[in-house]
Amino acid sequence: MAEKRILNRIKSVLADKDKTNLWLAEQLGKNKNTISKWCTNDQQPTLETLFDIAALLKVDVRELLVSTKK
Template sequence: MEIEKLNRIKAVLAETGKQGKWLAKQLGKDPATVSKWCTNTIQPDLKTLAEIAELLDVNIRELLVNTK
């Protein structure tokens, strides 16, 4: 069964030239947690997603997969 992709964190990190380790450090999270977000194994909560958007200087919508 294919994992449903809900976020684009990995793509936006690549687009902004940042790495998961950097994001983990900025958020005070375990790098393994960020890795799971990047592979869509788990999803960050909305508050964390907003923090990620601010750190990456992107609109929060850019971090989500468009459903329509």
């Protein structure tokens, strides 16, 4: 079975900002299950949505992504 790739840090940034998945779902008008899938990296938000999330959390969008630099 293929290993799941971790592409985003949404869950970590939400925790750093003391925000919940439910809060993010309400702010974006999305289903809480969708947010959960993003936080577990089962699905990924669109780039546009990623920018919306960054604005809500007051972070640079790059903080929501796993760096490709080693």
